[in-house]
Amino acid sequence: MFDLSSVDLLDAFTRELHLCKVRSGEHVVVLSEPGSRGDYVAAAFGAAKACGAHVIAATVPGGSPAPMPSTHTGAGPGLVSVLNDSTAQDLLKSADLVVDLTREGFIHAPVQQEILRAGTRIIFVCDAPDVLIRNLPKEGDKAEVLEGVDLLKRSSVMRVTSEAGTDLTVQLAGSKPEFQCGFADDPGRWDHWPSTMVMCWPEISDGQIVLAEGDILLPFKEYVRSPVTLQISGGHIEKVSGGAEAELLSTFFEDARDQWARSLSHMGWGLMRTADWFATAMYGKDDLMGMDARAFAGNFLWSTGPHPVLGRESYAHLDIAMRGCTVTVDDVEVVTGGKLTGG
Numbered sequence: 001m002f003d004l005s006s007v008d009l010l011d012a013f014t015r016e017l018h019l020c021k022v023r024s025g026e027h028v029v030v031l032s033e034p035g036s037r038g039d040y041v042a043a044a045f046g047a048a049k050a051c052g053a054h055v056i057a058a059t060v061p062g063g064s065p066a067p068m069p070s071t072h073t074g075a076g077p078g079l080v081s082v083l084n085d086s087t088a089q090d091l092l093k094s095a096d097l098v099v100d101l102t103r104e105g106f107i108h109a110p111v112q113q114e115i116l117r118a119g120t121r122i123i124f125v126c127d128a129p130d131v132l133i134r135n136l137p138k139e140g141d142k143a144e145v146l147e148g149v150d151l152l153k154r155s156s157v158m159r160v161t162s163e164a165g166t167d168l169t170v171q172l173a174g175s176k177p178e179f180q181c182g183f184a185d186d187p188g189r190w191d192h193w194p195s196t197m198v199m200c201w202p203e204i205s206d207g208q209i210v211l212a213e214g215d216i217l218l219p220f221k222e223y224v225r226s227p228v229t230l231q232i233s234g235g236h237i238e239k240v241s242g243g244a245e246a247e248l249l250s251t252f253f254e255d256a257r258d259q260w261a262r263s264l265s266h267m268g269w270g271l272m273r274t275a276d277w278f279a280t281a282m283y284g285k286d287d288l289m290g291m292d293a294r295a296f297a298g299n300f301l302w303s304t305g306p307h308p309v310l311g312r313e314s315y316a317h318l319d320i321a322m323r324g325c326t327v328t329v330d331d332v333e334v335v336t337g338g339k340l341t342g343g
Protein backbone atom coordinates (compact mmCIF):
# COMPACT_ATOMS: atom_id res chain seq x y z
CA MET A 1 0.00 0.00 0.00
CA PHE A 2 1.22 3.48 -0.85
CA ASP A 3 2.09 5.31 2.38
CA LEU A 4 1.13 8.97 2.04
CA SER A 5 2.25 10.10 5.50
CA SER A 6 5.86 9.08 4.88
CA VAL A 7 5.84 10.93 1.56
CA ASP A 8 4.67 14.00 3.46
CA LEU A 9 7.72 13.66 5.73
CA LEU A 10 10.19 12.96 2.95
CA ASP A 11 11.17 16.58 2.39
CA ALA A 12 11.88 17.19 6.09
CA PHE A 13 13.94 14.00 6.45
CA THR A 14 15.86 14.82 3.26
CA ARG A 15 16.70 18.30 4.56
CA GLU A 16 17.74 16.76 7.88
CA LEU A 17 20.02 14.25 6.15
CA HIS A 18 21.57 17.08 4.11
CA LEU A 19 22.32 18.83 7.43
CA CYS A 20 23.92 15.55 8.57
CA LYS A 21 26.09 15.88 5.42
CA VAL A 22 24.99 12.57 3.94
CA ARG A 23 26.86 12.28 0.65
CA SER A 24 26.43 10.13 -2.40
CA GLY A 25 27.90 6.67 -1.83
CA GLU A 26 27.76 6.83 1.98
CA HIS A 27 26.09 4.05 3.96
CA VAL A 28 22.97 4.90 5.96
CA VAL A 29 21.32 2.44 8.36
CA VAL A 30 17.77 3.22 9.48
CA LEU A 31 17.41 1.49 12.86
CA SER A 32 13.95 0.70 14.17
CA GLU A 33 12.04 -1.64 16.47
CA PRO A 34 8.50 -2.99 15.95
CA GLY A 35 7.05 -0.06 17.95
CA SER A 36 8.80 2.59 15.84
CA ARG A 37 6.82 4.81 13.48
CA GLY A 38 6.67 3.08 10.09
CA ASP A 39 6.21 6.42 8.31
CA TYR A 40 9.53 7.63 9.79
CA VAL A 41 11.31 4.47 8.62
CA ALA A 42 9.96 5.00 5.09
CA ALA A 43 10.78 8.73 5.11
CA ALA A 44 14.35 8.17 6.36
CA PHE A 45 14.84 5.39 3.81
CA GLY A 46 13.60 7.62 0.97
CA ALA A 47 15.67 10.57 2.20
CA ALA A 48 18.85 8.47 2.22
CA LYS A 49 18.13 7.40 -1.35
CA ALA A 50 17.46 11.01 -2.35
CA CYS A 51 20.96 11.85 -1.03
CA GLY A 52 22.42 9.12 -3.22
CA ALA A 53 23.44 6.99 -0.24
CA HIS A 54 23.31 3.22 0.18
CA VAL A 55 20.57 2.45 2.68
CA ILE A 56 19.55 -0.50 4.87
CA ALA A 57 16.43 -0.46 7.07
CA ALA A 58 17.19 -2.70 10.06
CA THR A 59 14.37 -3.64 12.43
CA VAL A 60 15.43 -5.35 15.66
CA PRO A 61 13.24 -6.77 18.43
CA GLY A 62 11.90 -4.32 21.03
CA GLY A 63 12.61 -4.65 24.75
CA SER A 64 14.54 -2.37 27.06
CA PRO A 65 17.02 -3.23 29.82
CA ALA A 66 15.58 -0.36 31.91
CA PRO A 67 13.02 -1.04 34.66
CA MET A 68 10.54 1.52 33.30
CA PRO A 69 8.09 1.79 30.42
CA SER A 70 9.50 2.65 26.96
CA THR A 71 7.23 5.66 26.57
CA HIS A 72 9.70 8.02 24.90
CA THR A 73 11.25 8.90 28.25
CA GLY A 74 14.62 10.02 26.94
CA ALA A 75 16.46 7.71 29.33
CA GLY A 76 18.21 6.19 26.31
CA PRO A 77 18.98 2.73 27.70
CA GLY A 78 19.08 1.08 24.26
CA LEU A 79 17.49 -2.19 23.22
CA VAL A 80 18.47 -5.56 24.66
CA SER A 81 18.42 -6.98 21.12
CA VAL A 82 21.26 -4.65 20.11
CA LEU A 83 23.15 -4.73 23.43
CA ASN A 84 23.34 -8.54 23.14
CA ASP A 85 24.04 -8.87 19.42
CA SER A 86 27.48 -8.13 18.04
CA THR A 87 26.16 -8.53 14.47
CA ALA A 88 23.71 -5.66 15.01
CA GLN A 89 26.49 -3.60 16.63
CA ASP A 90 28.85 -4.33 13.72
CA LEU A 91 26.20 -3.16 11.24
CA LEU A 92 25.82 0.13 13.13
CA LYS A 93 29.61 0.56 13.40
CA SER A 94 30.00 0.02 9.68
CA ALA A 95 27.48 2.74 8.79
CA ASP A 96 28.42 6.34 8.04
CA LEU A 97 25.11 7.52 9.52
CA VAL A 98 22.57 5.70 11.69
CA VAL A 99 19.08 7.20 11.76
CA ASP A 100 17.95 5.92 15.17
CA LEU A 101 14.16 5.62 15.17
CA THR A 102 13.90 3.40 18.26
CA ARG A 103 11.50 4.55 20.95
CA GLU A 104 14.17 5.40 23.51
CA GLY A 105 17.47 5.65 21.68
CA PHE A 106 20.88 4.65 23.05
CA ILE A 107 22.22 7.88 24.55
CA HIS A 108 22.93 6.37 27.96
CA ALA A 109 23.87 2.88 26.72
CA PRO A 110 27.67 2.48 26.80
CA VAL A 111 27.54 0.56 23.49
CA GLN A 112 26.63 3.82 21.76
CA GLN A 113 30.07 5.23 22.64
CA GLU A 114 31.68 2.19 20.98
CA ILE A 115 29.62 2.74 17.83
CA LEU A 116 30.55 6.44 17.75
CA ARG A 117 34.24 5.60 18.25
CA ALA A 118 34.03 3.68 14.96
CA GLY A 119 33.32 7.05 13.29
CA THR A 120 29.59 6.47 12.79
CA ARG A 121 27.35 9.51 13.11
CA ILE A 122 23.98 8.93 14.80
CA ILE A 123 20.88 11.09 14.56
CA PHE A 124 18.07 10.19 16.98
CA VAL A 125 14.50 11.07 16.01
CA CYS A 126 11.31 10.36 17.97
CA ASP A 127 9.14 13.45 18.42
CA ALA A 128 5.88 14.07 16.49
CA PRO A 129 6.01 15.06 12.77
CA ASP A 130 5.04 18.70 13.18
CA VAL A 131 7.47 19.04 16.11
CA LEU A 132 10.26 17.83 13.81
CA ILE A 133 9.23 20.13 10.98
CA ARG A 134 8.66 23.23 13.12
CA ASN A 135 12.05 22.74 14.76
CA LEU A 136 14.03 21.68 11.70
CA PRO A 137 17.58 22.86 12.50
CA LYS A 138 19.45 25.57 10.64
CA GLU A 139 23.10 25.18 9.76
CA GLY A 140 23.99 28.25 11.85
CA ASP A 141 22.62 26.69 15.05
CA LYS A 142 25.86 24.79 15.50
CA ALA A 143 28.02 27.92 15.60
CA GLU A 144 25.74 29.47 18.22
CA VAL A 145 25.81 26.49 20.61
CA LEU A 146 29.58 26.18 20.13
CA GLU A 147 29.93 29.74 21.47
CA GLY A 148 28.19 28.58 24.65
CA VAL A 149 30.47 25.54 24.86
CA ASP A 150 33.55 27.77 24.55
CA LEU A 151 32.23 30.05 27.27
CA LEU A 152 31.70 27.11 29.65
CA LYS A 153 35.16 25.71 28.82
CA ARG A 154 36.95 28.92 29.79
CA SER A 155 34.83 29.59 32.91
CA SER A 156 34.87 28.21 36.41
CA VAL A 157 31.42 28.87 37.92
CA MET A 158 27.83 28.86 36.65
CA ARG A 159 25.22 30.53 38.84
CA VAL A 160 21.49 30.02 38.40
CA THR A 161 18.94 32.24 40.15
CA SER A 162 15.22 32.88 39.83
CA GLU A 163 12.53 35.05 41.39
CA ALA A 164 10.94 31.85 42.67
CA GLY A 165 13.99 31.35 44.91
CA THR A 166 16.46 29.25 42.94
CA ASP A 167 20.07 30.00 43.85
CA LEU A 168 22.49 27.34 42.65
CA THR A 169 26.27 27.61 42.30
CA VAL A 170 27.84 25.08 39.94
CA GLN A 171 31.56 24.28 39.71
CA LEU A 172 32.52 23.90 36.05
CA ALA A 173 35.99 22.35 36.40
CA GLY A 174 36.04 19.01 34.55
CA SER A 175 32.39 19.39 33.52
CA LYS A 176 33.00 18.50 29.84
CA PRO A 177 30.80 21.10 28.10
CA GLU A 178 28.80 19.76 25.16
CA PHE A 179 26.02 20.78 22.81
CA GLN A 180 23.13 19.50 20.77
CA CYS A 181 22.29 21.26 17.50
CA GLY A 182 19.77 18.90 15.91
CA PHE A 183 22.04 17.32 13.29
CA ALA A 184 25.07 15.01 13.33
CA ASP A 185 27.56 16.16 10.71
CA ASP A 186 30.96 15.21 12.16
CA PRO A 187 32.31 11.63 12.27
CA GLY A 188 31.59 10.02 15.65
CA ARG A 189 28.91 12.59 16.50
CA TRP A 190 25.53 11.79 18.12
CA ASP A 191 22.76 14.35 17.99
CA HIS A 192 19.02 14.61 18.38
CA TRP A 193 16.51 16.11 15.95
CA PRO A 194 15.14 18.47 17.21
CA SER A 195 17.39 20.10 19.77
CA THR A 196 19.42 23.25 20.28
CA MET A 197 21.13 23.35 23.69
CA VAL A 198 24.35 23.94 25.58
CA MET A 199 25.09 21.62 28.48
CA CYS A 200 27.80 20.35 30.79
CA TRP A 201 28.32 17.54 33.28
CA PRO A 202 29.39 19.12 36.58
CA GLU A 203 30.08 17.11 39.72
CA ILE A 204 29.68 19.74 42.44
CA SER A 205 26.82 22.17 42.85
CA ASP A 206 25.36 23.74 45.97
CA GLY A 207 22.34 25.80 46.93
CA GLN A 208 18.67 25.38 46.18
CA ILE A 209 16.48 24.86 43.15
CA VAL A 210 12.90 26.09 43.39
CA LEU A 211 10.61 24.72 40.70
CA ALA A 212 7.83 27.16 39.84
CA GLU A 213 4.40 26.69 38.29
CA GLY A 214 4.82 25.83 34.62
CA ASP A 215 8.26 24.26 34.84
CA ILE A 216 8.24 20.87 33.10
CA LEU A 217 9.07 17.48 34.63
CA LEU A 218 10.38 14.83 32.24
CA PRO A 219 9.98 11.94 31.59
CA PHE A 220 6.57 12.47 33.17
CA LYS A 221 5.69 15.22 30.64
CA GLU A 222 3.87 17.15 33.38
CA TYR A 223 3.87 20.81 34.36
CA VAL A 224 4.71 21.78 37.94
CA ARG A 225 1.50 23.05 39.56
CA SER A 226 2.77 24.04 42.98
CA PRO A 227 6.34 25.10 43.86
CA VAL A 228 8.93 22.49 44.84
CA THR A 229 12.14 23.27 46.73
CA LEU A 230 15.18 21.00 46.36
CA GLN A 231 18.14 21.53 48.67
CA ILE A 232 21.39 20.70 46.88
CA SER A 233 24.68 19.93 48.57
CA GLY A 234 27.81 18.71 46.78
CA GLY A 235 25.78 17.83 43.67
CA HIS A 236 23.26 15.73 45.62
CA ILE A 237 19.60 16.43 46.36
CA GLU A 238 19.40 16.39 50.16
CA LYS A 239 15.78 17.40 50.65
CA VAL A 240 12.64 17.81 48.57
CA SER A 241 9.68 19.82 49.88
CA GLY A 242 6.52 21.37 48.47
CA GLY A 243 3.24 20.23 46.97
CA ALA A 244 2.07 17.33 44.83
CA GLU A 245 5.07 17.34 42.50
CA ALA A 246 7.44 17.17 45.48
CA GLU A 247 5.75 13.92 46.40
CA LEU A 248 6.07 12.68 42.80
CA LEU A 249 9.81 13.41 42.76
CA SER A 250 10.43 11.95 46.22
CA THR A 251 8.64 8.74 45.25
CA PHE A 252 10.65 8.52 42.02
CA PHE A 253 13.94 8.85 43.95
CA GLU A 254 12.81 6.29 46.51
CA ASP A 255 11.41 3.73 44.06
CA ALA A 256 14.46 3.89 41.78
CA ARG A 257 16.58 2.11 44.42
CA ASP A 258 19.51 3.60 42.57
CA GLN A 259 22.55 5.10 44.25
CA TRP A 260 22.69 7.97 41.73
CA ALA A 261 18.97 8.82 41.64
CA ARG A 262 19.45 11.94 43.81
CA SER A 263 22.68 13.05 42.12
CA LEU A 264 22.61 15.90 39.65
CA SER A 265 23.80 15.14 36.14
CA HIS A 266 23.87 17.32 33.00
CA MET A 267 22.73 20.93 33.13
CA GLY A 268 22.61 23.83 30.71
CA TRP A 269 20.31 26.09 28.75
CA GLY A 270 18.07 25.84 25.68
CA LEU A 271 18.39 27.89 22.50
CA MET A 272 15.60 26.44 20.35
CA ARG A 273 13.59 29.54 19.45
CA THR A 274 11.03 27.57 17.42
CA ALA A 275 10.19 25.35 20.42
CA ASP A 276 6.71 25.48 21.88
CA TRP A 277 6.31 25.38 25.68
CA PHE A 278 2.66 24.34 25.12
CA ALA A 279 3.65 21.15 23.25
CA THR A 280 3.64 19.22 26.55
CA ALA A 281 -0.03 20.13 26.97
CA MET A 282 -1.11 19.63 23.37
CA TYR A 283 0.08 16.11 22.50
CA GLY A 284 -0.53 12.65 23.86
CA LYS A 285 2.39 11.38 25.94
CA ASP A 286 3.11 8.63 23.45
CA ASP A 287 3.41 11.13 20.58
CA LEU A 288 6.33 13.03 22.09
CA MET A 289 9.68 12.62 23.71
CA GLY A 290 9.50 16.27 24.65
CA MET A 291 12.34 18.14 22.95
CA ASP A 292 10.19 21.29 22.83
CA ALA A 293 10.31 21.20 26.64
CA ARG A 294 13.96 20.20 26.92
CA ALA A 295 15.34 22.80 24.53
CA PHE A 296 13.04 25.86 24.49
CA ALA A 297 15.02 29.07 24.24
CA GLY A 298 16.02 30.50 27.61
CA ASN A 299 15.20 27.49 29.74
CA PHE A 300 17.50 26.12 32.43
CA LEU A 301 17.59 22.33 31.97
CA TRP A 302 19.02 20.11 34.68
CA SER A 303 18.92 16.39 35.23
CA THR A 304 19.62 13.52 37.60
CA GLY A 305 21.06 10.00 37.43
CA PRO A 306 23.40 8.82 34.67
CA HIS A 307 26.65 10.76 34.46
CA PRO A 308 29.06 9.30 31.87
CA VAL A 309 31.83 11.77 32.74
CA LEU A 310 31.91 10.43 36.31
CA GLY A 311 31.24 6.83 35.18
CA ARG A 312 27.81 6.68 36.86
CA GLU A 313 25.48 4.23 35.14
CA SER A 314 21.87 4.71 36.15
CA TYR A 315 18.37 4.39 34.74
CA ALA A 316 16.95 7.01 37.13
CA HIS A 317 17.06 9.93 34.71
CA LEU A 318 14.97 13.06 35.17
CA ASP A 319 15.18 16.11 32.92
CA ILE A 320 13.62 19.25 34.42
CA ALA A 321 13.09 22.35 32.26
CA MET A 322 12.70 25.61 34.19
CA ARG A 323 11.42 29.00 33.08
CA GLY A 324 12.30 32.42 34.45
CA CYS A 325 15.89 31.63 35.48
CA THR A 326 18.94 33.84 35.14
CA VAL A 327 22.04 31.86 34.18
CA THR A 328 25.44 33.49 34.64
CA VAL A 329 28.69 31.83 33.53
CA ASP A 330 31.53 33.54 35.39
CA ASP A 331 30.64 37.15 34.66
CA VAL A 332 28.60 36.56 31.47
CA GLU A 333 24.80 36.44 31.75
CA VAL A 334 23.60 34.02 29.06
CA VAL A 335 19.95 33.82 30.15
CA THR A 336 18.16 36.69 31.90
CA GLY A 337 14.85 35.94 33.59
CA GLY A 338 14.20 33.06 31.18
CA LYS A 339 15.17 34.97 28.02
CA LEU A 340 18.32 34.40 26.00
CA THR A 341 20.54 37.40 26.61
CA GLY A 342 21.68 37.42 22.99
CA GLY A 343 18.07 37.67 21.79
Ligand SMILES: [Fe+2]
Pocket (backbone or CB within 6 Å): 074, 266, 303, 317, 318, 319
Ligand atom coordinates in the same frame (compact mmCIF):
# COMPACT_ATOMS: atom_id res chain seq x y z
FE1 LIG B 1 18.80 14.19 29.94
